[in-house]
Amino acid sequence: MSYQKKFIPKKSQNISEWYNSVVLQAELADYGPAKGTMIIRPYGYAIWELIQKALDEKIKARGVENAYFPLFIPESFLKREKEHVEGFAPELAVVTIGGGKELEEKLIIRPTSETIMYDAYSRWISSWRDLPMLINQWNNVVRWEKRTYMFLRTTEFLWQEGHTAHATHEDAWEMVLWAINAYEDLYRDYFAMSGYKGLKSSAEKFAGAGDTISFESLMPDGKALQSCTSHDLGQNFAKVFNIQFQDKDEQLKYVWQTSWGLSTRSIGGLILAHGDDNGLRLPPNLAPYQVVIIPVGQKSEVFEKCRSVMGRLKESGVRVVLDDREDETMGFKINKWELKGVPVRLELGDKEVAENTVTLVRRDNGNKIKISAGSIVDVIKTTLENIQQGMLAESQKFLENHTSVIDTYDEFKATMLGSKGFIKSHWCESADCEAKVKEETKATTRCKLLDEKEELGKCIYCGSPSKHRWVFGQSY
């Protein structure tokens, strides 16, 4: 590990410079050599592995199995579903030469795997006994974005994509809801992030989906981040890939499908949502190291004590690292681990050894206390739990404070020019109004909350009658 002696820009002053600087300096990621690519470094990948582990357990518990489908998709597959191909065409990477020869049929590097998976599903499904078919894959996909941003928007990214086929629309819809709820739980319990889940408008939904539900979180600059999605695909793909089954009533029927995904973009959201002027602040449940122990001085009894504390924490399942480098000063180490966002720092030197105590400093609020060495395991566990809860509470409060209910377009515009955030307003659901609002305020509909109650009102833009409020926001 080598650290440049550099300081990061203030988050409050320039969030995008702050973000890039933190990503690089905390060693989460680095730029790849080709445009728009990024290298996820071990520290960043460790976060992804924690996300994967938590989500993978949920997925498996729901009976969904992992599998792996090819990276290359024949061009003709993508063309079968009209909206799908139109949605993805501009951002495809296409292979035209293989083994030195021009290919007869071009190969698409998957932007998502609906087509290649459903081609297989059509062969694997023939009876109601084959349903539901529940398959997930952890993989990489490529979308040739015109504009890139570490983690949030890169040409290649990692994700999981779940793809299920069901006998009835009710079953499929239940799956769609299961997925979005699993994501919401994951965001709440691991990311310590709150947000809104709701239906996307037809302009914003997934290319080829009947309905899309997304989880939308709010970043500190007031912009919204679509943090994951769950799609009700209806029978759109079933019809073009001919996925039919013979039901109990002997009738041949098309399956009902869903797909849902969460990507490494979520790490970008995590960084933005929780970081501060000193760097990352990781919620304990996603911190590769939950505790860092920094010895003060170089006496052997100090090191011994540090090792014994580390041993006890490790035994009790805490992810802990001992920074016993002798060539870095105290201050340097403190700054380094703060930048990396480790939730709890333990300082241990002569004083602590003499008193049989440990000094504990919280990354989330900077509080410093002395605790007795004997109680260390209990105190650490409680503290980590407190930090996790505290960070979630901050996120919830931020969301509440930055969600406004607005009924006049003037106020709407003023808010989008100023503090931004989420705005709940009536919308007549016409694509025209949506486009105009976007043009004039940069805000788009983010979603209509799943539990949004019917309420008569007037469209914020045109004044036509509206039954629901929608959540608007400027998107990342």
Next chain:
RNA sequence: CGGGGUGUGGCGCAGUUGGCUAGCGCGCAUCGUUUGGGACGAUGAGGCCGCAGGUUCAAGUCCUGUCACCCCGACCA
């Protein structure tokens, strides 16, 4: 694809109207002293100045072309 910028040791940069052996800071290596909020000294390693042409006695510097990347917009998880 439009607008803006940058390419010079690992990173960040300087390099004047062309001129001599291409410099600085950080990082890196070795040794020593240090360590309670970004230590210090000594010594050292590391360069086709993005690439290709051209002008010139002479090009990091001027000209032409080209490639790449970054930032800001439109597309997007």
